[in-house]
Amino acid sequence: MTAITEGASGSRQRFPALPGWAITTAGIVAFLLLWEVVARTLLAGSYIIAAPSEIVARIDEGAALYGRALRTTLWAALLGFLIGNATAILLAGVASLAARAERLVQALALVVFCLPLVATGPILRVIFGPGIGPQVTLAALAVYYTTLIPLLVGFKAVPSSWPDLVASYGRGRFQTLIHVRARASIPYLVAGLQIAAPAAFLGAMVGEFTGAERGLGVLTIQAIRTLDVAGTWAIAVIATVTSIAGYVAIGWVGKRFSHGAPPVLLAAPPTPDRSAPGRRIVTGVLAVVLTTVVAIGLWWALLELFDLHPFFAKRPSDVWNYLFNLPASGANRERVLSALAETLSVTVPGYIAGLVIGFLAACLFELYPAAGRAATPIAIALRSIPIIATAPLIVLAFGRGAFGMLIIVGTLTFFPTLVAVAQGLRQTPGQVVDLFGVYRAGGVRTLVTARIPSALPAFFAAARMAVPAAVLAATVAEWLATGTGIGNLMALTASTSAYNLLWSCVVVLTLVSVAGYGLVALVERYVLHRFAPEQLR
Amino acid sequence: MPDHRLFDAEGRPRPVSLPEVRVADVTKRFGRRKSEVVALDGFDLTLAPGTMTALVGPSGCGKSTVLRMIAGLDRATSGGVTIDGQPPGAVNRRGEVAVAFQDAALLPWRTVEANIALARQLAGQDRADELVANLIMMVGLAGFERARPAELSGGMRQRAAIARCLATGPRLLLLDEPFGAVDELTRRRLNIELPRLWEEHGATGLLVTHSIPEAVLLADEVVVMSPRPGRVIARIPVPLSRPRNAAQLKSQTFLEVADRVAEALGVDRDEPGVPLQPAAAPMPAIPRIKLAAGGAG
Ligand SMILES: Nc1ncnc2c1ncn2[C@@H]1O[C@H](COP(=O)(O)OP(=O)(O)OP(=O)(O)O)[C@@H](O)[C@H]1O
Ligand SMILES: [Mg+2]
Numbered sequence: 001m002t003a004i005t006e007g008a009s010g011s012r013q014r015f016p017a018l019p020g021w022a023i024t025t026a027g028i029v030a031f032l033l034l035w036e037v038v039a040r041t042l043l044a045g046s047y048i049i050a051a052p053s054e055i056v057a058r059i060d061e062g063a064a065l066y067g068r069a070l071r072t073t074l075w076a077a078l079l080g081f082l083i084g085n086a087t088a089i090l091l092a093g094v095a096s097l098a099a100r101a102e103r104l105v106q107a108l109a110l111v112v113f114c115l116p117l118v119a120t121g122p123i124l125r126v127i128f129g130p131g132i133g134p135q136v137t138l139a140a141l142a143v144y145y146t147t148l149i150p151l152l153v154g155f156k157a158v159p160s161s162w163p164d165l166v167a168s169y170g171r172g173r174f175q176t177l178i179h180v181r182a183r184a185s186i187p188y189l190v191a192g193l194q195i196a197a198p199a200a201f202l203g204a205m206v207g208e209f210t211g212a213e214r215g216l217g218v219l220t221i222q223a224i225r226t227l228d229v230a231g232t233w234a235i236a237v238i239a240t241v242t243s244i245a246g247y248v249a250i251g252w253v254g255k256r257f258s259h260g261a262p263p264v265l266l267a268a269p270p271t272p273d274r275s276a277p278g279r280r281i282v283t284g285v286l287a288v289v290l291t292t293v294v295a296i297g298l299w300w301a302l303l304e305l306f307d308l309h310p311f312f313a314k315r316p317s318d319v320w321n322y323l324f325n326l327p328a329s330g331a332n333r334e335r336v337l338s339a340l341a342e343t344l345s346v347t348v349p350g351y352i353a354g355l356v357i358g359f360l361a362a363c364l365f366e367l368y369p370a371a372g373r374a375a376t377p378i379a380i381a382l383r384s385i386p387i388i389a390t391a392p393l394i395v396l397a398f399g400r401g402a403f404g405m406l407i408i409v410g411t412l413t414f415f416p417t418l419v420a421v422a423q424g425l426r427q428t429p430g431q432v433v434d435l436f437g438v439y440r441a442g443g444v445r446t447l448v449t450a451r452i453p454s455a456l457p458a459f460f461a462a463a464r465m466a467v468p469a470a471v472l473a474a475t476v477a478e479w480l481a482t483g484t485g486i487g488n489l490m491a492l493t494a495s496t497s498a499y500n501l502l503w504s505c506v507v508v509l510t511l512v513s514v515a516g517y518g519l520v521a522l523v524e525r526y527v528l529h530r531f532a533p534e535q536l537r
Numbered sequence: 538m539p540d541h542r543l544f545d546a547e548g549r550p551r552p553v554s555l556p557e558v559r560v561a562d563v564t565k566r567f568g569r570r571k572s573e574v575v576a577l578d579g580f581d582l583t584l585a586p587g588t589m590t591a592l593v594g595p596s597g598c599g600k601s602t603v604l605r606m607i608a609g610l611d612r613a614t615s616g617g618v619t620i621d622g623q624p625p626g627a628v629n630r631r632g633e634v635a636v637a638f639q640d641a642a643l644l645p646w647r648t649v650e651a652n653i654a655l656a657r658q659l660a661g662q663d664r665a666d667e668l669v670a671n672l673i674m675m676v677g678l679a680g681f682e683r684a685r686p687a688e689l690s691g692g693m694r695q696r697a698a699i700a701r702c703l704a705t706g707p708r709l710l711l712l713d714e715p716f717g718a719v720d721e722l723t724r725r726r727l728n729i730e731l732p733r734l735w736e737e738h739g740a741t742g743l744l745v746t747h748s749i750p751e752a753v754l755l756a757d758e759v760v761v762m763s764p765r766p767g768r769v770i771a772r773i774p775v776p777l778s779r780p781r782n783a784a785q786l787k788s789q790t791f792l793e794v795a796d797r798v799a800e801a802l803g804v805d806r807d808e809p810g811v812p813l814q815p816a817a818a819p820m821p822a823i824p825r826i827k828l829a830a831g832g833a834g
Contacts, residue, residue, distance in 0.1 A: 159640060159642070161639070161640050161642035162644065164605075164610055164638065164642070165638065165642045165659075166659060167609070167610050168608050168610060168629060168635070168636040168711075169629055169630065169634075169659035169705075170609065170626060170627075170628075170629030171659050175659060179644075179655065179659070180644065183644070183646050
């Protein structure tokens with residue numbers, strides 16, 4: 001890793017006058033000022049934006065109330081964080097010990113990651129009853145994937161001579177895991193845990209949307225219902241600051257334990273498969289079938305194991321019958337699919353817009369490093385905002401129509417893309433950039449021919465991970481605010497106890513997310529093959 | 538540490554029990570069908586107890602593959618590898634086999650001391666702090682016990698790796714281009730140190746190398762391999778006396794043996810190493826070091 005990180009800073013020192021922290025601080029101050037001015041002039045009285053000063057006043061006023069709610073949510077988030085990450089570490093360990101299980105573990109993990117959290121909330125609510133069960137479960141679900149995947153990558157990011165060394169003393173995978181892989185993967189683990197901090201908070205808040213008694217999520221719902229703009233913003237700010245604090249704290253702790261900088265890639269890259277194309281298709285199909293069978297088996301087994309009542313805990317067969325086997329199945333399908341189409345009609349454009357703008361912004365920042373240095377920390381901070389907390393704001397600002405949704409999905413895709421691409425661009429090995437310097441290639445030229453190809457894997461990693469996130473954002477916005485699409489349909493079914501429909505929605509949405517993820521992975525394979533084959537190895 | 542030194546205080550050979558390694562009619566294929574690579578075909582090799590054998594040959598001819606099979610890291614497609622009649626693997630667990638890798642393979646988060654101790658830990662032996670300290674002295678790293686690999690030079694790292702190899706008291710030493718990554722000057726110095734360490738320690742040894750002088754100075758026999766698929770094309774004994782020393786580098790015997798090895802390889806003796814390209818077919822790259830999968834570079 002060292003060679004890469006060294007290359008990162010080496011060659012661009014065009015603005016040496018100001019130290020980094022000064023530029024960052026200036027950026028933050030300018031941002032706040034702009035916000036205050038806009039809120040007090042342009043958008044005053046529009047029920048959209050509260051000025052920073054108003055928000056601070058509101059937080060001060062409701063300190064006791066917010067403090068209590070924050071404690072509740074934090075506690076649920078913390079429990080979920082611990083449970084989710086412990087599960088991830090355990091799964092990664094299993095995958096590392098049993099190589100054949102790795103692909104299955106990854107595929108199942110992806111399926112679970114693609115579960116629409118909003119819809120899982122009400123189901124968990126009936127299962128757990130009152131209390132923090134659903135919040136904790138959702139927080140755990142929200143974090144485990146972003147820890148599991150970097151860990152799996154980190155386990156493999158060792159020179160082959162290290163495992164060979166262990167094997168040369170006749171020891172197997174377990175000793176390799178203990179002595180080599182565990183320690184080598186710490187930077188990756190830290191990167192995953194950092195992302196997990198805001199994600200856990202987000203999961204806990206989503207859990208609170210679905211019928212909790214206390215917590216920031218509950219306050220958010222009340223604030224939206226009463227059109228309390230300052231209140232909504234106050235909660236969003238509290239959630240954001242808390243998340244960023246978690247992000248920074250874990251990063252700080254992590255730095256003390258890992259020497260290298262945390263890597264960018266947080267999604268497993270597509271494994272280069274050198275077998276013949278025909279064979280590849282066969283193994284691919286087999287993998288999908290196997291995953292489906294195991295997923296359905298697990299679903300059924302879990303419900304039976306906990307002896308959950310079939311009234312709300314629908315089995316795979318119930319969903320199948322509901323969608324395909326009953327006289328009303330045609331109508332049922334029609335209902336789910338038309339709602340899905342409505343959701344996708346905004347999610348897909350928003351997702352693509354987020355990707356494109358994020359990519360372009362990162363390139364701009366690369367060409368104008370001063371702007372980049374001011375903006376990157378803000379982008380990293382914004383990436384860690386629990387977007388759910390801001391969804392209501394965006395709906396307030398841009399209305400309940402498609403445009404508001406577009407903005408939500410777009411923003412959610414934009415920030416991770418920006419951060420990943422920016423870091424990917426900077427990862428170009430120093431010598432390559434120096435080579436371009438020697439030939440006096442211009443900034444744009446270097447960017448296009450050298451930096452962008454090496455940033456492609458980071459871009460696609462972000463793009464893949466953003467698929468379930470975009471679906472989540474869209475459904476949450478629909479659930480909470482816009483009253484359209486499959487998110488709204490699930491909200492209705494949850495309140496009318498139409499559990500067959502709810503489970504069907506969950507299944508369909510999960511399939512759509514998994515398919516989207518797979519589609520992006522295919523595009524990735526094609527593009528990398530075509531434009532950056534060296535990245536495929 | 539068991540004492541199997543090859544020479545007593547007066548320099549007379551000592552009778553010790555060291556393993557014999559037999560590689561008999563081994564074939565090794567990688568990949569399947571279209572992309573198949575035949576690395577070794579009908580390969581035979583015997584490592585006599587207590588001798589050091591050097592294996593030289595063009596790049597990609599299968600030297601590392603031979604070494605890895607003896608170390609139990611790879612299996613032969615057909616044919617057999619035995620250490621004292623047993624398959625490799627059984628002996629590894631007792632710490633009787635030690636492998637030195639081209640890239641030293643020191644764990645960056647462990648100190649020199651801890652890296653050396655790791656070998657004993659993996660072999661299920663006790664910590665033996667004193668022995669570790671002695672080994673560090675022997676390889677000339679005194680004062681660097683607590684240093685991390687990143688703070689060492691390339692040559693120092695290789696010495697640490699060699700100390701680690703010796704830490705379990707192995708009876709079989711497998712060295713895969715241990716000095717491949719260090720500069721020429723350091724390499725020459727280590728070439729003079731290694732025979733001393735090996736003679737003092739006593740073990741059956743296999744040394745894979747690209748350097749003809751290194752092969753001749755260190756080994757009792759130089760085995761020359763053909764380009765892929767690798768076979769033995771020459772076995773050249775080295776009649777230099779032991780213990781070896783730097784003066785022998787200029788001796789007539791040395792130059793003659795080196796010439797014969799060079800001739801078998803089809804190169805000039807004064808070329809610094811064996812040519813890096815095999816005669817036919819471009820060499821496929823084997824990604825040995827894998828960074829974050831999909832990472833830049
Ligand atoms: N894991 C593997 N998968 C596929 N092919 C391999 C693998 N390991 C080695 N090979 C092939 O086997 C042949 C011999 O490889 P090996 O590493 O033993 O060569 P070598 O003689 O050690 O070369 P060098 O001197 O460059 O180290 C090479 O052509 C290589 O392409
Ligand atoms: Mg080799």
